[in-house]
Every structure is written in structure tokens, then in C-alpha cells.
Amino acid sequence: MKGKEKFREMLYGYCFTLPALLFMIGLIGYPIIYNVVISFQDMTVQSFNMGNISFAGIDNYKQILSDPVFGISFKNTVLFTVACIVIQFSIGFALAILFSRDFRLAKPLRGFLIISWMIPTTVTALMFKYILSADGILNDLLLHLRLTRGPVGWLISEKTAIWGTIIANVWVGIPFNMLLLSTGLCNISQDIYESASIDGAKAFQRFFYITLPMMKQSILSVLVLGVVYTFKVFDLIYVMTGGGPVNATEVLSLYSYRNSFKYYNFGIGAAGANILFVCLFLVGLIYLRMIGKEELNDTDKDKKKKF
Amino acid sequence: MIRIRIKKRSSKKILLTLVAILVSIPMIFPLYWILISSLKTDAEIFATPQTFFPHHIIFDNYIEQLQAAGTLQAFFNSLLIAGGSMILSVSLAVPCAYGLAKFRMYGKGVFIMTFLVTQMLPSSLVLTPLFLTYNKLNLLNTYWAPILSTATISIPFVVLVLRPIFREIPGEIEEAARIDGCNRFTAFFRIILPLGKSGLVTAMTFSFIYGWNDLIYSITFNSLEILRPMTAAIYNYIDLYGTRWNMIMAYGIILVIPIVIIFVFLQKYVVDGLISGSVKG
Structure with missing residues (x-):
């Protein structure tokens, strides 16, 4: 009887769980495997339509790795990710500390900044394309303050284009980092700070010996999530520069997209996407090791009391 | 003192x-x-240096955009994609979150892990295989392509955000409901869902936003202009309007309005969701 009841409970559980799971297997799981298969095939739009797709071994990967544009796009992706993370994390952290202080505008202002996260990336990209254009408002401002001699060709010069996209991405990343870090800050009890200052700890000592160690968990997850979401950037750069000028802002996701949907060389596109995936997977493993255990552990209920 | x-x-x-x-x-x-x-005139948008406060505030750009044939169609398309994606994600993910929160079953850990992983995947990874699959299933150039694809972003998010909420609901409540004659399914709809209302609002808000903001799936899977959502349309306007930024920005504002409405009325849920799901798709 007991075994039967257990079985029934499991059956009910699957009834609730399986529809979503099957959907994800069909639209994410199967495509991932199919993507691996494509990446080992000589699949172009012609061979796909003719039905004479041939096995290509590792030719697609070989071709990508010897393509100088791939090297450039890899370098750009890493530069983009590192620069964005450093800037958005440090400014986001500073803002989180500022807005954790008790003053009247703290909450409404902090809430208001979140809107930059909600706005469609397409609009953010166009907005910054306008602001950063040669006769745009940023150049007007820089010239007026005499910080530059002539207008900076933010998005049209090969040297500065990637920094133009970084500025736009950071504008979304800062509030996101700030929000996640300020919840970490709120969890630190004020008593610790008070007793520390009674013991004579200075502000920077309190920061390095209390704030940082106590926020280790949230700092790590903000950084890892930030890396994952920045590394796979697509919409923002696609709209702002389309990878140009002369590949100056070409990133991995764009490289894969261009091969699949502009040159219709699906094999190369799939192989490029797989390389992007492996990079993310390595970062993701760290995240899963940190968060996965907590999420999977059913017994510690109070860890997730965030609502 | x-x-x-x-x-x-x-x-x-x-x-x-x-x-x-x-x-x-x-x-x-x-x-x-x-x-x-x-809100600026053409003359003012091309003036250098640019004006911080417009000399003439005009609404002509909005009127021109709203009168353009494609605008209302694109707005409707965006609404349909976002709404469809929301209904699909919520109806699949909410029961799933409940199942993973309340039932003992084999493979539960693996299931949760699957959602954690898929939440972080780049959309460019599945773009090529999905394109070929949709092609075979005749789903290219239909609303289904972006609806199904954006739902794959929302579903893991909703599952991970709602599961802890459902777990907090004490089991005694369900037991009481079942003594009163509910079975597992009616208990879920009549008792559990109303209790998890705030989580449900968060789930709906996020899945709508993910659908509304999508660009990549629509431009990849749908080439027909009549199916274009506003995000894809505004991208194509860059070529059309060149540097008439006042027109482009007016369209941008129309595109952002539903997001602003959500922000004004549901800000609390957005913040809650961001914190507990900590996700940026």
C-alpha cells in the first residue's frame, strides 16, 4: 500500500513537471544535439535543399580556427566581456553601497534605474547609436568641455567602436549589478558594523574585513552571471554596429550568425556557436557548483527566503 | 547637544x-x-550643437509614425508574440515549478539542473538547428516561430523563480483541501495558485517582457514584413530614415510604452523576479 501511494505521488509529480520538460527537450535539448551534428557536416543552403549533405569531420572547426576573423571576434568578445564586467561591477557596487544608506530618495531612485534593464535592447542600442554618433550629444559635450580636439568617431572608427558598444552595455549592466549587490548588502546586520566602529575600525577596514567577506556569495554569482550574459552578447552589437567597422566589433555570436544566415554556411555557423557554448560551459560549471548545490538541496529552506 | x-x-x-x-x-x-x-523638428535634430531643451515641441513624428501603414501591424505583432509567449510559458512552467517543489520523484535533481543550465544558454547556439527544424515543420514565417523560441527563455526562469515560493506553502493546506474533496489538480488550481499569486504576476511580467523585447528570433525565422514585431521594424528603419533620429526615437518611444506601463504598475514584481532569478536573457 505504501509503495503504491509513493508511485501515485510520483505519477502526479510527472504530470505537473513533464509538459514543460518535454517542451524544453524539444526546443533546446534536441537543437543542441542537432547543432553538434551540423557542425560536423558540410551543410550549406544548397546541400540542404538538394539533400546531399556529406560528413565533413572536423573540417568546419579547422576552417574556423584558421579564419583570421574568428580570432578577431574571439579577442573582441573577451575584451568586451572583461571591460563590461570590470566597469559595471565596480560602479554597480559603489552605487549599491550609496543606495543602501538611509535617505529619502534612495529607494525610488534605485527602483527607477531598473528601467534600463527592461527596455528592449534594440531601443537601447539605437539610443546609444544616436548619442555616440559623430555629431551626437556626447561629442557636443566633450567638445564643449574641451576634452577632445575634434569629434570622436565613436562607432565609425575601428579603435573606438568596441568602447562605444561597451558604454551601451554597461548602461544596462550597472543597475543590474547594483540591484543584486544591494540585496547582498541588506543581508549584513548593522550590529556588526556598529560593534566594529566601536572597536575603532575605519570605513575602509569595515569594507575590506566585513562587507567583502560577508558578500562573497553574492559577489561570485553576480560576476559569473555577468560573464555568461555578457559573453553571449548579440542584439546590442548587431543593431549598433553589425560587427563593423571592418570587424572591429565582431563577436562570437555575430560570427556564427553571419555564417549561418548571411553566407548560409550552416556547418560553419553551428561550429562557431559550439565554440561559444564550450566557453560559456566552462564558466557555467563554476556557477553550477556554487548555486546548484543550494538549489538542489531541499532541506535548507531558509536560504531562499527572498520574497 | x-x-x-x-x-x-x-x-x-x-x-x-x-x-x-x-x-x-x-x-x-x-x-x-x-x-x-x-519631440524635435527635423531642423532642430540636424542642428549643431544640439539643443538640450527643444525650442519647438512637436508631436508630428508620432502622428507620422502612427499613420504609417506598418506601425499598427507591428505593434499588434509584438503584442501577439509577447502575449502568446507569456500564455505558453506560464501554462507550462507554473505547474512544473509546483511539481518540482512538492512531489518526490526520480530525476528531480537532473530536471532542476536542466533548467539552471538552459537559462544560461546563448540563443545563437540553437539558432541554426531551430531554423532548419522550423523549416522542415513549415514554421518559418509564422507567429509560432518567435512564440515558441522566446518561451524557451521564459520557462526556465519562471520555474526557478516559482519553485521556492511553492515550497514555502505548508503541506497542511493541500491536505486540508484534499480532505474537503479536492484532488491533486483541483487543489493546485483552487488553493495553490491563489496563494502563489505574487509569484504568478512575476512570471507573467517576465515572460511578457522577454517576448516583447525579442529581436533575434523574429529577424532570423520570419522574413515577411507583415509578421515583423516592432523591434525588428525599428531595426529596419535605420536604413529607411537614415539620420532622421526624431522619427526613429518616436518609434522607439511607442515601442517602450508597454514596458513603461509594466514598470509603473508592476515594479515590485520585476525587482523581486530579478533578485530571485537573477537573470538577463
């Missing part, structure tokens, strides 16, 4: 407020700039 201390405190607060406003300016300015640019 006490009065001095209070004075010192309030002046410190004023200083903090000033600093906060000052650092928020670069964050808020771009939003002000799209709004103000959308």
Missing part, C-alpha cells in the same frame, strides 16, 4: 541625496534624450 547631532545628520542626508542625484544623471539622461529627440 541633541539638536546639533540631528542637524549634522540631516545635512549628511542632504549630501547623500545630492550625490545620488548626481550619479544618477548619466543613467537617466539617455532616456530623457530619446524622449526629447522624438
